[in-house]
Amino acid sequence: MSLAALTLDDAGKRLRKREFSSLELTEAVFQRIAASDNKIHAYLTVAREPALEQARQADERLKQDSGISPLLGIPIAVKDNFLTCGLRTTCASKILAEFVPPYDATTVQKLRAAGAVITGKTNLDEFAMGSSAENSAFFPTRNPWNLERIPGGSSGGSAAAVASDQCIAALGTDTGGSIRQPAACCGIVGLKPTYGRVSRYGIVAFASSMDQVGPMTKDVRDAALCWKPSRHTIRPIPLRWIEPCLNTPARSRKGSRGFVWAFLKSTSSRGCRRKSKESYARQSASWKKVAP
Secondary structure, eight states: OOOSSHHHHHHHHHHHHTTHHHHHHHHHHHHHHHHHHHHHHOEEEEEEHHHHHHHHHHHHHHHOOOOTTTTTTOEEETTTTTTTBBBBTTTGGGGGGTOOOOSSSHHHHHHHHOOEEEEEEESSSSSGOOSOOOOOSSSSOOBBBTTSOOOSTHHHHHHHHHHHTTEEEEEEEESSSSSSHHHHHHHHOEEEEEEOOOOTBBOOOOOTTTOOEEEEEESSSHHHHHHHBBBBBBSOOOTTTHHHHHGGGGGGGGGTTTTOOOOOOSOHHHHHHHHHHHHHHHGGGOOOOOOO
């Protein structure tokens, strides 16, 4: 197995055991990008040299073995509507084709502080206005599982990069489904945290009252590991009912047992209603009803 195919959790554990270096892991990711992105087009900007330098710095921090973040030395891609100091941010628009921000978005600052390696900026629907990653002003992104299919959007580049092992994890933004829908299309995990849990400062806005930043990862445990360092720690919204799950990634190993699920009785789409009912009928036989 290529190092690029590892989950965040596995890669982090093996980095801390010194089984390989962050530099080797990052090189494996860039080899994967070179081999596949000419077909997938997940990235708008590949930051190879800065990333390799970040990986070297992460390896020095790993040698110190003190207060290690789960993201230390991990190659992570960032959607191209996050401001990244010194690294081009286009929002997939030719209006901003040469824009290089003078500062980092808060979430990018947190990634850097945690020692993450930023591999580059991923494609999206222009200004995040779309749901297929076909509406980039530069080129469409393809689904890694079937190049004739869309990867979803607007965070389609981040989803495709994770699914094709062109990064270990990625960040996206979600207004009305732009993390969750491409995650579903590409067979990965996408989390839209509750509004206010992650800072939007330095994110090019689509709808400021709805936009949110979240992780896109290979499994649920990785999503918890990636989300925790990026969350807003200044005057956070109290979410005591969900904190035990997201604060303790080990909880994800237990699956969905013990969670309470709610289901819509109806939807606006006739076809969606039919498919939902069929799926519900198949799955619900073993469920325990806990509320009327």
